[in-house]
Amino acid sequence: MDYKTAMKHIGKGQFKPVYIAYGAESYLIQELIARLTDKLIEPEHKAFAVSRYDLTETPVDAVIEEAETLPFMVPSKLVVATNALFLTGAKESGKVEHSLERLADYLKAPTDFSIIVFTVEADKLDERKKIVKALKEADALVPCAMLSADELTGWVNQEAEKAGFSFGPGVAEQLILYTGTSLQALVKEVEKCALYVGQGGTLQAADLEQLVTRSIEQNIFLLIEHIVQVKLDQAFTMLSELIRRKEEPIKIVMLIARQFRIMFQVKDLMQQGYSQQQIASQLGLHPYGVKVAAGQANKFELKRLADILQQLADLDYRMKSGKIDKVLGLEMFLLRLAS
Known part of the structure; x- marks a missing residue:
């Protein structure tokens, strides 16, 4: 059953x-x-x-x-x-x-x-x-398999309903982007949201920004999302915040490369006729992550994604060999990516 x-x-x-x-x-x-x-x-x-x-x-x-x-x-x-x-x-x-x-x-x-x-x-x-x-x-x-992308969003809304409040339009999806796909972590964040908004309240996107602490992985995810949506101001603000928090630029490059590699693999497999659920199983990813990566990958040709991965590999080498200032290298990469 x-x-x-x-x-x-x-x-x-x-x-x-x-x-x-x-x-x-x-x-x-x-x-x-x-x-x-x-x-x-x-x-x-x-x-x-x-x-x-x-x-x-x-x-x-x-x-x-x-x-x-x-x-x-x-x-x-x-x-x-x-x-x-x-x-x-x-x-x-x-x-x-x-x-x-x-x-x-x-x-x-x-x-x-x-x-x-x-x-x-x-x-x-x-x-x-x-x-x-x-x-x-x-x-x-x-x-007890991982929930599909749609099931996960529905599950988060149901948990909010159980806790006596609701999410505004798109806020449940935003919570998943900020928190990740761990149900345990999401439950804790929903409980926090319930305490903040109170019984019968509706949590809006601005409220979520104050409540949820994002991991560096989720920040990188959103950084790329800002670039894909050509929101350069937000992308550079987020990068500045990561640097201010003393996140290692080489680690940031590694995480950016990981997300672009997922985008490349998802796009390649989708072009071969695989469904998102099959891709999630093939790559060992959560279906929600595949859905978002597929949306991001739609903004790029497959060859462009391969070129970006090569640029990231080159940037990683230049950073580690001291041939470029790490922060400057990251900023130049973001500018080239946006152009």
């Missing part, structure tokens, strides 16, 4: 005896566990009703044994087992031996007083394995 369906069913009190929460988005995995805990366990029972195991240290037999043991002083219990690497194609250390037959047997006759959640931060499970096939047939698999 997909993540949204699983969360909806849990919200209605419709539980599966076993869940396999897997994927790159660890925040969603933790949200699934939190939702199960809230719906299944009374707050005063959590100390007795929730057990946690690390499968790199504990065999799966112990997890099944825990699930089959009658709960003590509570009506039901939740057993969380992390690092279920035996479900993937990853090579295990061999320190712990897991009896997968025991797990397969449990799937056929699970207890009615326990729920087991296995978690693993892997994009894919090894569907050649019998146990994975059995779990799939039991509809126990819950992928």
